[in-house]
Amino acid sequence: MGEEFEKTTKELLQGVKGPTAKAITIMAINVDNKLDEILAAIKANKAATDQQIEALKTETDAKFSKLKVVMFFSEHAYWLWIIVIAIVIVLGFNSEKVLSITKFLK
DSSP states (O other): OHHHHHHHHHHHHHTTSHHHHHHEEEEHHHHHHHHHHHHHHHHHHHHHHHHHHHHHHHHHHHHTTTTTTHHHHHHHHHHHHHHHHHHHHHHHHHHHHHHHHHHHHO
């Protein structure tokens, strides 16, 4: 790509004199000379940014995985009520069996 910016700038500024035209021409020459360095810096910055985004995504997914049960019951409240009613019914019929089941589970 070398010298393309310089050539294009000289074509555009043909016949224009003054400090602004010189500054633009010098900037085009500098961009041509350092284009590989600029592209390498952009590539390194993109890689670092992609790594940071992936780390944040992983961290966010880990935090939300702990909330899956809460999110499920907030979206499907009827299941929560069915479970609560089932527990109340089981406890109401035979409390001795429930105690033996809880001892077994421990």
